[in-house]
Every structure is written in C-alpha cells, then in structure tokens.
Amino acid sequence: KQEVTQIPAALSVPEGENLVLNCSFTDSAIYNLQWFRQDPGKGLTSLLLIQSSQREQTSGRLNASLDKSSGRSTLYIAASQPGDSATYLCAGGKAAGNKLTFGGGTRVLVKP
Amino acid sequence: GAVVSQHPSRVICKSGTSVKIECRSLDFQATTMFWYRQFPKQSLMLMATSNEGSKATYEQGVEKDKFLINHASLTLSTLTVTSAHPEDSSFYICSAGKAAGGLSYEQYFGPGTRLTVT
Numbered sequence: 184k185q186e187v188t189q190i191p192a193a194l195s196v197p198e199g200e201n202l203v204l205n206c207s208f209t210d211s212a213i214y215n216l217q218w219f220r221q222d223p224g225k226g227l228t229s230l231l232l233i234q235s236s237q238r239e240q241t242s243g244r245l246n247a248s249l250d251k252s253s254g255r256s257t258l259y260i261a262a263s264q265p266g267d268s269a270t271y272l273c274a275g276g277k278a279a280g281n282k283l284t285f286g287g288g289t290r291v292l293v294k295p
Numbered sequence: 296g297a298v299v300s301q302h303p304s305r306v307i308c309k310s311g312t313s314v315k316i317e318c319r320s321l322d323f324q325a326t327t328m329f330w331y332r333q334f335p336k337q338s339l340m341l342m343a344t345s346n347e348g349s350k351a352t353y354e355q356g357v358e359k360d361k362f363l364i365n366h367a368s369l370t371l372s373t374l375t376v377t378s379a380h381p382e383d384s385s386f387y388i389c390s391a392g393k394a395a396g397g398l399s400y401e402q403y404f405g406p407g408t409r410l411t412v413t
Contacts, residue, residue: 226388226406282329283402285338
C-alpha cells in the first residue's frame with residue numbers, strides 16, 4: 184500500500200527566500216506524481232505533474248523533481264512571494280485511471 | 296482546458312435529510328471520477344472511485360449505503376449523503392481523470408462542496 188509523507192507539516196519563510204517542499208513515497212512503482220496547491224476553504228489547483236519516466240517538470244518559478252529510486256519528490260519555489268502562502272499537497276498515482284494517494288500537506292506562510 | 300465543477304459549493308441541511316452533490320467535467324469526458332473527503336487541516340481522504348456505467352468502488356471503511364454514488368454519464372457523477380448526521384459535516388471534493396495522449400493521465404479537481412449538517 185502506497186504511503187505518502189510530507190515534511191515539514193508547516194513552513195514559514197520571509198519573502199524572497201526559496202522554498203523547498205519534500206514529499207516521500209513508499210512504493211516506487213509510481214505512475215505519476217502531482218503537486219497541488221490548496222487555499223483555505225478551496226479546492227485543489229494542479230501545479231505540476233511528473234510522469235514516472237520524467238525526472239523533473241518546471242513552470243515559471245516552480246520546479247518539481249522526481250527520484251523513484253529513493254522514493255522522493257521535491258517542489259522548489261523560487262523567490263517566494265506572500266501570494267505563495269497556501270497548503271501544498273503531493274500525490275502519487277499507481278496507474279492511469281487509478282486513485283491518487285495524498286500526503287498530509289505542507290502549510291506555507293510567506294511573510295512580507 | 297480541463298475544468299471540473301461542483302454544485303452546490305455550500306449546503307446546510309438538517310440531520311436526517313439527504314443531500315446530493317454534483318460533479319461535472321465541463322470540457323472533457325471522464326470515464327472515472329473520484330470522491331474525496333477532507334476534514335479541517337487534514338489531507339484528502341479518498342472515499343470512492345466512480346466509474347461511468349458501473350458500480351462505484353468504495354474505500355475500506357466508507358459505507359456505500361450512506362454515500363451513494365451515481366456516474367450516469369461521461370461528464371457527471373453525483374454523491375448523495377443519505378440520512379446525514381453532524382459527523383458527516385465536511386468538505387467534499389471530486390476529481391475527474393483525463394487521458395492526455397500516450398501514457399499521460401491527470402486528475403482535475405473540482406472546487407469542493409462544504410456540507411454542514413445541523
């Protein structure tokens with residue numbers, strides 16, 4: 184059974200600092216790995232999707248890496264802004280059309 | 296695009312009544328949709344996988360008679376919370392799966408429905 188862990192559970196940084204969010208998973212037979220953002224009381228916004236054959240994906244200030252052998256994915260957010268404050272969730276999917284297993288999330292606060 | 300909507304966004308109901316939540320994929324067809332539940336400051340917990348034209352697959356510990364799921368078309372899945380109780384109060388989120396060619400597959404999430412049972 185896949186288990187996904189995110190550490191730390193909460194993170195507070197000053198504006199401008201780079202953010203590093205960690206996600207680890209127990210089953211390396213992963214189909215894809217998705218990173219989401221969730222604002223309080225809202226649904227999920229997909230940030231990046233990494234297929235199992237890929238090692239990283241980039242979008243603007245965001246970069247996500249995937250290392251299946253070590254069971255880790257990392258989300259980097261460069262030059263953080265107060266608007267980046269949110270909860271960030273990672274989730275692993277075992278196969279196409281299969282369910283996602285979510286980590287517990289990391290609550291991020293970027294202080295002006 | 297890949298947009299998923301949910302209706303209603305918020306609902307308050309009395310204990311003992313039933314509530315239906317709709318999940319729609321607006322610009323793509325989804326043979327599979329997923330229903331999640333989220334408690335305050337916690338992550339998403341998968342409740343069930345909804346397959347178009349067949350019975351839903353429920354996760355362990357989720358009562359299928361209490362949480363009725365119907366996936367009648369490729370763009371619509373519904374979750375009905377029957378005989379709701381205050382402990383059913385939660386944030387319910389659906390997602391719809393979209394194949395993007397080749398081996399690419401991604402889930403798109405709805406905005407969620409806040410259910411409060413009084």
